Amino acid sequence: MIADGRYADAYMVNWKSNVFPGILGRTCDRPCEPACRRGRVEENNIGMSGAQPEPVAICRLKRVTADFKGSVDDRMPKPAARKNGKRIACIGAGPASLTVARDLAPLGYDITVFDGEKKAGGFIRSQIPRFRLPESVIDEETGYVLNLGVTFRAGQRIDSLKAVLDEGYDAVFVGCGAPRGRDLDVPGRKEAAANIHVGIDWLSSVSFGHIEKIGKRVIVLGGGNTAMDCCRSARRLGGTDVKVIVRSGFDEMKASPWEKEDAQHEGIPILNFLVPKSVQHENGKLVGMTFEKVKAVYDDKGRRSLVNAGEPDQYFECDDVLVAIGQENAFPWIERDLGMEFDKWGMPVVDQTTLRSTHPKVFFGGDAAFGPKNIIWAVAHGHEAAVSIDRQLNGEDITLRPAPGVTTLSQKMGIHEWSYDNDISNDLRNKVPWAKAEMALKSIKVEVELGFDAKLALKEAQRCLNCDVQTVFARDLCIECDACMDICPTDCITFTANGEEPDLRARLKAPALNLAQDLYVSPELKTGRVLVKDEDVCLHCGLCAERCPTGAWDMQKMLIEMTHAGPECRTNGAGYSRPSPVAAAAKTEQARKAA
Numbered sequence: 001m002i003a004d005g006r007y008a009d010a011y012m013v014n015w016k017s018n019v020f021p022g023i024l025g026r027t028c029d030r031p032c033e034p035a036c037r038r039g040r041v042e043e044n045n046i047g048m049s050g051a052q053p054e055p056v057a058i059c060r061l062k063r064v065t066a067d068f069k070g071s072v073d074d075r076m077p078k079p080a081a082r083k084n085g086k087r088i089a090c091i092g093a094g095p096a097s098l099t100v101a102r103d104l105a106p107l108g109y110d111i112t113v114f115d116g117e118k119k120a121g122g123f124i125r126s127q128i129p130r131f132r133l134p135e136s137v138i139d140e141e142t143g144y145v146l147n148l149g150v151t152f153r154a155g156q157r158i159d160s161l162k163a164v165l166d167e168g169y170d171a172v173f174v175g176c177g178a179p180r181g182r183d184l185d186v187p188g189r190k191e192a193a194a195n196i197h198v199g200i201d202w203l204s205s206v207s208f209g210h211i212e213k214i215g216k217r218v219i220v221l222g223g224g225n226t227a228m229d230c231c232r233s234a235r236r237l238g239g240t241d242v243k244v245i246v247r248s249g250f251d252e253m254k255a256s257p258w259e260k261e262d263a264q265h266e267g268i269p270i271l272n273f274l275v276p277k278s279v280q281h282e283n284g285k286l287v288g289m290t291f292e293k294v295k296a297v298y299d300d301k302g303r304r305s306l307v308n309a310g311e312p313d314q315y316f317e318c319d320d321v322l323v324a325i326g327q328e329n330a331f332p333w334i335e336r337d338l339g340m341e342f343d344k345w346g347m348p349v350v351d352q353t354t355l356r357s358t359h360p361k362v363f364f365g366g367d368a369a370f371g372p373k374n375i376i377w378a379v380a381h382g383h384e385a386a387v388s389i390d391r392q393l394n395g396e397d398i399t400l401r402p403a404p405g406v407t408t409l410s411q412k413m414g415i416h417e418w419s420y421d422n423d424i425s426n427d428l429r430n431k432v433p434w435a436k437a438e439m440a441l442k443s444i445k446v447e448v449e450l451g452f453d454a455k456l457a458l459k460e461a462q463r464c465l466n467c468d469v470q471t472v473f474a475r476d477l478c479i480e481c482d483a484c485m486d487i488c489p490t491d492c493i494t495f496t497a498n499g500e501e502p503d504l505r506a507r508l509k510a511p512a513l514n515l516a517q518d519l520y521v522s523p524e525l526k527t528g529r530v531l532v533k534d535e536d537v538c539l540h541c542g543l544c545a546e547r548c549p550t551g552a553w554d555m556q557k558m559l560i561e562m563t564h565a566g567p568e569c570r571t572n573g574a575g576y577s578r579p580s581p582v583a584a585a586a587k588t589e590q591a592r593k594a595a
Contacts, residue, residue, distance in 0.1 A: 002061055003421065003461040005454070008072055011065035015072075017562055018062070019099050019145070019379050020124075022137045025063025026449065027128055029225070029256055029374035033058050037465050040514065040536055041490070042428075054429040056463050057452075064457040066137070077106040079149030084108035086393050089169040091158050094122020095375050096366030097175035098145045099382025103565045104390065105148040112169075113150055116157035120146060123177050123367075124375065126204040127226065129233045130445045161334045161362070171361050171389045174348075175378070178327040178367035184221065188279030192286035192321075196279070199230045199324030206233055206444065215319025217241045219289060221276060222324030223253030228260065230322040231268045236444045243316070244270045247306065249296060262448075266441065275306065277313060279321070288317040327372045338362075347371070354398045355385040363388060383564060390565035402569045405561035410554050411469060412545065420469055420557060422542045425462040466540040469557050473531060475523050477552035484544035484553060485509065492534040493544060498524065508532055 001010035014021040033039075036055030086109050090097035093115035101111045119125060120142040124133070146152050158164060164172055181198040183189075189196060195215070199222065205211040218239040220231040223246035234242045244263065246253055250272050253260065260270065274291035281287060293311040296304050329347060334340065341349040341358040348357050350364045357364055365381030367373065388398040411419045433450040434440070440448045452460060485493045491510035498504070504519065505512040512519060512534040520533035545553035563569050 002064055003458055003464075007065050007068040008070055008075070011069040011072060012075055014062055014065055015144075016564075017379075017383075018376065019102055019382075020095060020141045020375065021062045022066030022141055023124055023133060024375060025059060025061075025066055025451075026133050026137070027124075028059045028062075028376055030059045031374070031376065037467065037536065037538075038463055041465065041539065057429055057432070057460050060432055060452060061457060061460060063451050066141075067451050068454065068457075076144055077148060079147075080106055080108040082108060083110050086110065086170045087112070087168065088389065089114065089164050089167070089172045091161075091164070091172065091174045092122055092176035092366075092368070093117070093120035093142070093152065094175050094177050094366055094378060095124060096368070096378040096382040096385070097122070097173060098142060099379045100173045100175070100365070100386045100389070101150045102145045102148065103383060103386035105145075105150050107390065107566055109390075109393075111148075111150045112153060113146075114153045114156050114158050114164075116155065118154050120152060120154075122175070123200075126207050127200050127229070128207075129203065129229050130207070131232070131236065131440065131443075131448050132229070134445075134447055159333050162338060165338070165361065169361070170393055171363065173382075173385055173389070174362065174364045174368050175366045175382070176368050178329045178372045180328050180330040181226075181323065182326040182328055184276060184279075184321075184323045184325070186276050186278050188281055191284055192279050192281040194284070195286040195319060196321045196323065199226050199322050200327060202322055203229060203233065206237070211237070213238045215239065217318045218243075218320050218322065219316060219318045220244045220322045220324060222246065222326070223248055223255055223270075224324060224326070225255050225259050226327070227322075227324035228255050228263050230324050231263055232266060233444060234320075234322065235266055235268060236441055239320075242268050244268060245274050245276075245291065245316070246270065246272050247275045247294070249273060252296075266437070273306070273309065274314060280315075286318065286321065288315055289321065290315050327367070329368060329371065353384070353401065354388040355381055356388055356392075356398065360392075383562070386565040387563060387569050391570060394570050396570055402563045404563055405568075406558060407561075408470070408472075408556040408558045410556050411542075412554060416546055418542055418555065420466060420555070421462075422466065422469075422540065422555075423462075424465070424539050424541055425459070427459055427463055429463070430456050430460045465538075468559070469540050469542075469555050471520075471533065471538065471540065471544065472554045472556045473520075473522055473533075474552050474554070475525060475531075477550045478522075478525060478531070479550055479552075480525055480527055480529070481549065483547045483549065487543050487547045489541065489543065490537045490539060492536075492538045494532045495525075495529050496532060497528070498530045504532060508534060510534065510537070512536060 011021055018024055033055040039053040039055040042053035088104060088109050088111050090100055090113045093113050097113055101113055105111045121138045125138050181200040183198055214234050214237045218234040220227050227244055231242050231244050273294050275294050277290045277292045279289055291314045293309040294306040295309040297307050298304050339359050343349055348364055350357050350369045355363045355365050363385045365385045366378030369381055391398045413419050435448055435450060440446050482495055485495060494508040496507055514536045517536040520535055522531040524530055542555045545555050
């Protein structure tokens with residue numbers, strides 16, 4: 001759709017599942033991209049090109065849909081025409097809670113979202129710096145949810161879960177995140193407290209305009225994405241000598257590779273294998289920190305421990321320290337006499353499938369459920385919790401999860417003609433343009449990444465290998481002429497005797513070495529052989545289907561409709577529903593092709 005310039009359609013398809021395309025298109029941790037076959041195909045050809053294999057820029061293409069979509073107000077679900085009499089409370093206005101509200105409000109549920117801040121978004125708003133995510137994008141995409149007839153209780157912090165339950169809600173969803181940052185416990189910490197800040201609290205103060213400057217020499221402790229946001233923010237607020245100090249090795253840091261690259265691109269060094277030992281101060285004023293140099297040692301089971309490297313301690317002068325060594329949950333507002341179980345770490349016991357706690361009315365999601373992770377993980381929790389709540393309040397077993405809907409449609413229009421673009425682009429991954437450094441580092445609010453323009457978006461979209469178009473093989477039509485095997489540009493098709501998988505993988509025309517990718521193995525053919533296809537390196541180019549003289553191969557487009565809350569996820573439910581944006585977009589596509 002992006003390649004076709006249908007940005008609004010593409011946005012709505014993405015909005016159905018991800019809820020926040022513009023936000024995630026700038027900040028997502030990209031768990032989808034390692035699965036992209038483009039990187040695998042390039043990896044197999046790396047000896048020819050010398051370039052590093054990289055997947056399609058899925059995350060940045062989602063931003064394209066948000067940047068170029070125009071107005072989609074008329075395509076959003078409308079508030080329910082009538083309420084169904086069921087009331088839901090969502091505690092916290094972060095991505096998990098807003099997803100629950102988005103899924104349930106159009107079905108007639110009366111949704112109330114509580115948050116201690118004046119605006120919705122949770123840590124999306126409070127902890128992600130404006131140079132990565134403009135506030136206007138947050139306002140727009142949280143607004144789509146709140147405009148569904150959701151009641152937003154801004155500035156109302158919840159101090160008692162019992163009090164919420166006593167208000168008679170039929171279900172309560174807890175999506176309050178992991179609001180407490182871990183602190184540093186070394187000699188001198190308390191004495192120099194005025195200039196040592198917990199990272200997530202400091203970022204929040206920066207986001208809301210309470211902090212506008214920092215000292216020139218800044219040490220950031222920690223190796224996660226929060227540490228990267230802290231160091232880059234400090235650089236923009238007056239820090240001229242900003243460094244990140246991490247106890248682990250560079251490759252072991254929890255920060256995403258691109259986050260580390262972005263920090264280094266802005267001239268911020270990352271120093272590894274240094275453990276905080278003490279804080280130096282003079283008359284209560286922070287002057288520096290001392291670190292122990294360590295090295296990683298592994299036992300015979302591969303377990304790592306950090307031991308003294310036998311080198312002198314290292315001392316760094318500093319004016320401020322930002323502590324970004326992790327986050328943890330805090331649930332002092334949940335009474336322990338509600339019948340809810342907690343584990344030894346103080347986390348609620350939550351079912352990983354249904355997201356329900358041991359209290360029948362209380363559900364958790366996002367960082368509040370299983371600890372800090374990322375935005376898209378929280379959105380996924382919200383979808384699953386909404387299905388559970390909807391089924392539970394309609395008297396159904398919430399442990400039964402309806403399977404996604406899948407439809408397929410042949411793309412063949414003629415002997416050499418397809419209704420999808422099967423040309424394979426040889427382009428390497430396109431780089432996202434950046435604002436000039438002198439401008440970007442001058443203000444905390446100047447967005448660094450400018451995003452793809454339409455031309456770059458088209459080029460990047462064309463790198464896609466059409467994972468939504470599958471090769472479908474009909475055994476009964478195959479005459480075993482081997483033509484498909486001969487024409488395959490990646491040698492991913494083999495006709496051979498069947499066998500156990502390890503043996504079979506080694507006997508293919510091109511050995512299938514990626515054990516994480518299942519093989520496509522046909523039933524036995526007339527000669528007793530089987531057809532084996534290695535999906536790992538298939539380009540979905542359709543040459544096998546073009547070459548086949550009997551039509552045994554076909555290329556079929558598949559549409560997956562994930563299970564969302566609503567009548568379609570219930571067996572005995574009925575109520576208000578509307579066609580999903582995905583289904584609507586599919587119908588638009590079919591109508592366009594018919595025309």
